[in-house]
Amino acid sequence: MNSMSPMxxxxxxxxxxxxxxxxxxxxxxxxxxxxxxxxxxxxRERLEGKLQKLYGYHELQSKKAVDDWIKTEFGAH
Structure with missing residues (x-):
């Protein structure tokens, strides 16, 4: 699988x-x-906003959480 950026x-x-x-x-x-x-x-931006609201994530933390989930989901490196 080719490696794409999380975005x-x-x-x-x-x-x-x-x-x-x-x-x-x-x-x-x-x-x-x-x-x-x-x-x-x-x-994606709306998901990040919901994570900030519901989980108390900071902006960068919500971006990283989504990036990490994508990497896990698709095996991106």
């Missing part, structure tokens, strides 16, 4: 297949509700 993985894989990834994201961050997912609507 490219988000744009290429997750955003376009948001419905199928919601369950995997819910497994990682169980505090997210169906309403949260409707608001996020596949937009």
């Amino acid at each position: 490219a993985d988000w744009d290429n894989r997750i955003k376009g297949n948001w419905t199928q990834f919601k369950g995997k994201i819910k497994e990682q961050w169980g505090k997210l509700t169906d309403d949260d997912f409707d608001e996020i609507d596949g937009k």
Whole structure:
């Protein structure tokens, strides 16, 4: 598998297949509700904002958490 950046993985894989990834994201961050997912609507920045609100992450911490999840999910290095 070729190694993409987490942002490219988000744009290429997750955003376009948001419905199928919601369950995997819910497994990682169980505090997210169906309403949260409707608001996020596949937009990474909105997910990061929800993580900041629900988990008390700082801005950089939420970006890193999403990057780390993507790397785990897709095996990116």
